[in-house]
Amino acid sequence: MSISKKIVLLGHFGVGKSSLIRRFVENTFSDDYKVTIGVHILKKSVQIDGTDLSMIIWDIEGNEKVQKTRNSYLMGTAGYIYVFDASRPSTYESINEDLTYLKGLLPNVPMHLVGNKVDLIDLPELKKILTKKNIDCKYFASAKTGDNVETIFESLGKQLI
Amino acid sequence: MNASDKLEILKELLLTDERKYAESITKKLEVLEETVNKRNKLLPKVEPIIDDKLEEFVEDIPKTLGPTITAALKEEIANSQDAVVEALFPIMGRMIKRYVQHEMQLLQENITEQINSRFTIKGIKRRLKAKSAGVSEAELMLIEQGASKLHQLFVIEKGSGIIKASLTKDNTIDHDMIAGMLTAIKSFVEDAFQSGEQELQQIQYDLYTIHIQNFSQYYIAVVLSGIFDTKTQGKLEDLLLNFAQHKINKTDLTNQQEFSNKLKAYFTNEYI
Ligand SMILES: Nc1nc2c(ncn2[C@@H]2O[C@H](COP(=O)(O)OP(=O)(O)OP(=O)(O)O)[C@@H](O)[C@H]2O)c(=O)[nH]1
Numbered sequence: 001m002s003i004s005k006k007i008v009l010l011g012h013f014g015v016g017k018s019s020l021i022r023r024f025v026e027n028t029f030s031d032d033y034k035v036t037i038g039v040h041i042l043k044k045s046v047q048i049d050g051t052d053l054s055m056i057i058w059d060i061e062g063n064e065k066v067q068k069t070r071n072s073y074l075m076g077t078a079g080y081i082y083v084f085d086a087s088r089p090s091t092y093e094s095i096n097e098d099l100t101y102l103k104g105l106l107p108n109v110p111m112h113l114v115g116n117k118v119d120l121i122d123l124p125e126l127k128k129i130l131t132k133k134n135i136d137c138k139y140f141a142s143a144k145t146g147d148n149v150e151t152i153f154e155s156l157g158k159q160l161i
Numbered sequence: 162m163n164a165s166d167k168l169e170i171l172k173e174l175l176l177t178d179e180r181k182y183a184e185s186i187t188k189k190l191e192v193l194e195e196t197v198n199k200r201n202k203l204l205p206k207v208e209p210i211i212d213d214k215l216e217e218f219v220e221d222i223p224k225t226l227g228p229t230i231t232a233a234l235k236e237e238i239a240n241s242q243d244a245v246v247e248a249l250f251p252i253m254g255r256m257i258k259r260y261v262q263h264e265m266q267l268l269q270e271n272i273t274e275q276i277n278s279r280f281t282i283k284g285i286k287r288r289l290k291a292k293s294a295g296v297s298e299a300e301l302m303l304i305e306q307g308a309s310k311l312h313q314l315f316v317i318e319k320g321s322g323i324i325k326a327s328l329t330k331d332n333t334i335d336h337d338m339i340a341g342m343l344t345a346i347k348s349f350v351e352d353a354f355q356s357g358e359q360e361l362q363q364i365q366y367d368l369y370t371i372h373i374q375n376f377s378q379y380y381i382a383v384v385l386s387g388i389f390d391t392k393t394q395g396k397l398e399d400l401l402l403n404f405a406q407h408k409i410n411k412t413d414l415t416n417q418q419e420f421s422n423k424l425k426a427y428f429t430n431e432y433i
Pocket residue numbers: 011012013014015016017018019020030031032033034035036037060061062063116117118119120141142143144145
């Protein structure tokens with residue numbers, strides 16, 4: 001059986017949304033920063049438990065405020081990934097607020113919170129900070145090293161079928 | 162001449178007053194001088210008059226001589242029409258031809274660019290077809306450009322942009338990505354202009370027109386090339402509305418394969 005599902009990546013400017021997708025879809029990485037304008041759509045097919053899942057991935061432009069995201073980009077999404085930059089506290093300071101907002105907008109839609117760029121930081125240190133801020137984050141990745149990227153997309157995929 | 166005559170001459174030569182002679186020469190010189198001066202004084206006064214007269218003369222030629230000349234020419238032309246046509250034809254012909262050529266060249270450049278930019282299987286096919294039909298490839302493209310040709314048709318779920326069915330001739334780009342981008346563009350435009358209930362109905366891209374027919378849960382996007390005027394648009398809309406009304410049922414939206422087969426069976430003619 002084969003199915004197609006829409007997935008959206010959200011988060012502040014430059015947290016590495018496009019890089020994570022590029023790592024997942026093409027297994028490449030670049031240090032150049034090319035700002036995404038509007039939305040860019042990529043696709044990757046994966047086999048999960050005998051099902052062919054086409055992930056139609058919407059790479060949305062970054063926003064200082066998640067409230068500013070165009071609703072139409074979120075419409076009809078089967079799941080989403082909220083990305084923050086582990087090396088820049090400003091990108092995760094208001095995470096709980098942002099996630100509450102998104103949950104209100106997309107009730108019952110599977111979500112993964114991902115801290116990216118872990119190659120730049122001391123992970124145990126970050127986890128401490130996050131706990132202090134009451135931020136519950138299970139996924140940490142690096143688009144640069146490829147660490148955890150596939151796992152994250154596939155575990156979200158599992159929740160979609 | 163006798164001796165006394167000779168003597169007379171000699172007397173005169175020797176005895177005539179020198180002063181008298183000089184006087185006569187001076188008089189002659191004065192006359193000469195006066196003539197020269199008068200001429201110089203006259204010239205500036207006379208010259209403009211002459212010029213004016215000349216100009217007038219030239220100006221008057223058409224008035225005075227013109228009718229005569231025209232009449233003569235008319236008669237000449239009437240008497241030798243063939244010769245005149247012969248003489249003018251190359252000039253006018255060249256003018257017209259140059260204009261047409263220019264226009265054709267623009268068109269040709271357009272088409273050549275298209276051929277070069279889309280070096281696809283379709284291009285090669287066209288080349289073969291052109292060869293076997295004995296027409297130029299560009300000519301064939303002109304025919305192809307004239308009518309509105311259906312290239313791709315997608316039934317796309319609103320919001321998610323997921324394809325529910327498709328009908329497609331060329332398999333160039335990934336359809337899921339096209340459908341996603343189309344949906345993104347569509348919602349962007351609809352958001353951006355705060356159009357309320359209004360929905361995007363057409364996108365023009367290069368030589369293509371993407372016609373969008375909106376329904377409540379999905380929309381149908383049709384990619385066409387060639388002339389897409391109101392008449393063609395009306396025809397296409399009828400086709401799509403008919404299809405939606407009589408052919409699409411609820412289960413189709415969950416069965417892509419069957420839905421696509423239906424599309425294929427319905428849209429058999431690739432020209433609208
Ligand atoms: N060291 C390191 N750098 C990264 C990583 N991921 C992304 N970057 C860099 O961060 C910058 C921004 O990455 P993008 O992927 O363009 O970020 P984005 O979230 O798509 O940005 P916007 O489209 O503007 O919202 C680029 O210079 C990337 O090379 C990572 O895991 N480690």
